[in-house]
Amino acid sequence: MITIRNRRWSRTAAGGVAVLALAALTACSSGMETADPGAGGGETTDGPLTIALIQKQGDQQYFIDEANGAKEVAKADGDVTVNVIDVASDSNKAISEVEAAIAQQVDGIIIVVPDTQIGPQVIQLATDAGIPIMAADDPIEDGAGEPLAFTGFDGTSMGEKVGAEAARLYQEAGWTAADTRILSAYKQDQPNCVERVDGADSAFTEAVADGPEVIDVGTDNSVTDAQDKAGAVITANAGVKHWIVWGCNDENETGVVTALQNAGVAPADIIGVGLGAYLTCKDWNAGQETGNKSALFISGVEVGKAAMTSMIDLLRNGTELPPKTVANTEIVDASNWEEKGVVCT
Numbered sequence: 001m002i003t004i005r006n007r008r009w010s011r012t013a014a015g016g017v018a019v020l021a022l023a024a025l026t027a028c029s030s031g032m033e034t035a036d037p038g039a040g041g042g043e044t045t046d047g048p049l050t051i052a053l054i055q056k057q058g059d060q061q062y063f064i065d066e067a068n069g070a071k072e073v074a075k076a077d078g079d080v081t082v083n084v085i086d087v088a089s090d091s092n093k094a095i096s097e098v099e100a101a102i103a104q105q106v107d108g109i110i111i112v113v114p115d116t117q118i119g120p121q122v123i124q125l126a127t128d129a130g131i132p133i134m135a136a137d138d139p140i141e142d143g144a145g146e147p148l149a150f151t152g153f154d155g156t157s158m159g160e161k162v163g164a165e166a167a168r169l170y171q172e173a174g175w176t177a178a179d180t181r182i183l184s185a186y187k188q189d190q191p192n193c194v195e196r197v198d199g200a201d202s203a204f205t206e207a208v209a210d211g212p213e214v215i216d217v218g219t220d221n222s223v224t225d226a227q228d229k230a231g232a233v234i235t236a237n238a239g240v241k242h243w244i245v246w247g248c249n250d251e252n253e254t255g256v257v258t259a260l261q262n263a264g265v266a267p268a269d270i271i272g273v274g275l276g277a278y279l280t281c282k283d284w285n286a287g288q289e290t291g292n293k294s295a296l297f298i299s300g301v302e303v304g305k306a307a308m309t310s311m312i313d314l315l316r317n318g319t320e321l322p323p324k325t326v327a328n329t330e331i332v333d334a335s336n337w338e339e340k341g342v343v344c345t
Contacts, residue, residue: 044318049080049108051311052101053304054094056114056138057221058086060251061278061345062300063112066136069304070110077312089220091115098122102129108311109133116140116191123148132314134321136307138192149321151307153298155192158329159199161296162246162273165331166200167207169271169293170244179241180212183233185226185256186248188218193248196275200246212244217256221248223279226255227262234263242269243291250276250295257291267291277332281344284334294333297342302327 053070055063067084074080083106087093091114101109102125109126111133113119119140126133127142134149141147170180184201186193197216204211215233219225226247243260247253257272270291274280277297283290306325313319332340 044316045107046316047079049077049312049315050083050104050106051080051108051110051308051315052083052085052097052104052106053308054085054087054097054101054109054111055136056087056089056094056112058084058088060249061343062249062276062298065278065300065343066112066304066307069299069301069306070308071304072301073305073308073312077316080308080312082308087114089114091118094118095121095125098125098133102126102131106131107315110136110307110311111140112137113140115189119148132311132321134307134311136303138190139324147323149310149323151310151322151325152303152327153329154326155195156199157326158275158296158298159196159201159246160203161329161331162196162275163200163203163205164207165294165296166244166246166271166273167204167211169273170204170208170211173242173271175242177210177212179239180244181237181240181242182212182214182244182246183217183230183256184214184246185217185219185230185252187221188216190221190248193221196248197246200273219247219252219255221251223251223255223258226252227259230256230259231263234259234265243271245270245272245291247275250274250279253295254279254282254292261291265291277337277342278345281332281337281342284337285344294331295337296329297332297337297340298329299327299341301343 057063071082074082085097087097094114095118116138120143123142137152139147139150184197186197217229219229245253245256253272253274257270260270267289272292274295277295280292280295283292310321314321
């Protein structure tokens, strides 16, 4: 689905739940309020543990990194097995894999849902089985609307950093709204994607009065689909000289930038700001001139580490799962991506 919007003038407010920046991945995090040890419920153990990590889109580099981070923490513990399960974008498979994990009597479940609407069902399944469950990357709620313990990123804040960076580059370029368009590519029925692109738009609007029109491009969050869907937009807007690109993830942004460059748009006429950095860095690593100008670096490794640390701490020590743990993010570009620790795939 493709829609064209005028600039929006209201900002999307961040959620009211207190969040914790991951300054360090330790069992006790500075500034985090937790319940008394044992409040997590259930018996603790020093023996072997098996934890299921159920992920959507497990073939994407971010989620590969996340699984590796979780395994790293498990290995450090010395007696934890991590079962990594990729359910792609299949909600029914996610539900069946939760059921399978329960049947296998795993000790804990960490889940990245393909669709937040299955939240109540998977939470109820685990609760009924007496198995602790927490969410990563995509927050979910139970049937009463209570949020599940969550480790990941603040979608609105992430988007705001992307939008602010795009605005800075736009102003430096000296472009005008009349001959510029913004392509915003994302899975439109995924709430965390909506948060990210709304955050980008609101931050851009705050920095730039009377900015360019935004063209929303609905995708499945893959590089291929973003590239294919952007092609029709580019063809329909042949008179546009300059393009700004952002999206829900690096797959969307790099896919659209590739489509633009394949259509003959010069890299100098493209301001692409990725979200992830693991794909935007490819052109930087190759020393190529590119429309991928910068990206918000998000570390799947750190999220995987944090989630696994919290789950093991619950199972080993009875420490309640932190309600919401939010990892740090920062803008990187061709000049500093390596020193910031981006793993380029």
